[in-house]
Amino acid sequence: MSAQSLTTKDLSVFYGEKQAVKKVSMDFPEREVVALIGPSGCGKSTFLRSLNRMNDLISGARIEGEIWIGDQNICDPGTDVVSLRQKIGMVWQKPNPFHKSIYENIAFGPRYHGIRNRKQLDEIVETSLRKTALWDEVKDRLNQSGLALSGGQQQRLCIARSLAVQPNILLMDEPASALDPVSTAKIEELIAELKKDYTIVIVTHNMQQAARVSDRTAFFFLGDLVEYDDTQKMFTNPSKKSTDDYISGRFG
Numbered sequence: 435m436s437a438q439s440l441t442t443k444d445l446s447v448f449y450g451e452k453q454a455v456k457k458v459s460m461d462f463p464e465r466e467v468v469a470l471i472g473p474s475g476c477g478k479s480t481f482l483r484s485l486n487r488m489n490d491l492i493s494g495a496r497i498e499g500e501i502w503i504g505d506q507n508i509c510d511p512g513t514d515v516v517s518l519r520q521k522i523g524m525v526w527q528k529p530n531p532f533h534k535s536i537y538e539n540i541a542f543g544p545r546y547h548g549i550r551n552r553k554q555l556d557e558i559v560e561t562s563l564r565k566t567a568l569w570d571e572v573k574d575r576l577n578q579s580g581l582a583l584s585g586g587q588q589q590r591l592c593i594a595r596s597l598a599v600q601p602n603i604l605l606m607d608e609p610a611s612a613l614d615p616v617s618t619a620k621i622e623e624l625i626a627e628l629k630k631d632y633t634i635v636i637v638t639h640n641m642q643q644a645a646r647v648s649d650r651t652a653f654f655f656l657g658d659l660v661e662y663d664d665t666q667k668m669f670t671n672p673s674k675k676s677t678d679d680y681i682s683g684r685f686g
């Protein structure tokens with residue numbers, strides 16, 4: 435099993451008594467993009483956050499079931515969540531660069547994980563910024579604050595920051611919903627490029643975006659995984675009526 439393979443088995447997530455995700459079993463093919471869609475409150479973000487144990491940070495949240503990355507069940511209590519989150523990066527809806535320079539935003543993670551050599555850090559910064567097509571835009575102002583960039587550039591900086599610690603899997607929670615159409619198109623192009631190297635899971639409310647960027651699509655409703663199939667099939671000939679209703683805008 436490769437470190438890029440991701441599988442959930444009967445994964446449930448609870449907030450106190452409330453069950454937000456109900457026994458979801460999914461396989462995420464390596465180096466493909468899977469889109470999670472569904473109406474507000476159906477558990478997409480909760481499910482996504484559980485994949486790198488971010489829900490641990492929410493008091494009262496609890497997981498049941500299994501999440502396999504390669505041959506490791508990351509729900510096991512002995513799991514090192516710091517190294518887990520290194521291997522499974524997360525990009526949030528709103529760009530959230532650190533209050534640091536562009537350079538330091540990228541170098542922070544590798545330094546935290548023990549890399550001190552300046553030349554090595556320089557290389558990581560350049561490579562990460564090139565992967566997100568940001569290098570040419572910022573190479574002459576690496577010491578400027580990351581917050582001085584445009585919203586779209588900030589989001590690409592945050593993606594570059596995730597890549598700097600060499601993850602295998604990227605989780606993205608509505609990564610373009612706060613961005614203008616041009617920046618959104620750049621993020622979508624970037625996702626298409628990144629899937630050559632990474633397994634990507636993206637939550638989106640934008641049906642066109644799901645259709646454009648993903649290989650497979652999962653439709654969630656009230657915490658259940660209703661349907662999971664090739665994106666083309668989901669958008670042209672879904673098996674379930676509720677999927678069809680949602681995709682064609684009849685509810686949600």
Ligand SMILES: Nc1ncnc2c1ncn2[C@@H]1O[C@H](COP(=O)(O)OP(=O)(O)OP(=O)(O)O)[C@@H](O)[C@H]1O
Nearest residue numbers: 449452454472473474475476477478479480481492
């Ligand atoms: N921190 C929390 N504490 C308690 N309940 C929560 C918490 N976060 C989410 N929930 C509840 O869990 C359910 C699923 O929420 P979640 O945010 O995962 O849905 P979603 O499909 O991602 O919604 P949206 O598309 O609006 O982001 C909702 O009923 C929500 O109210």
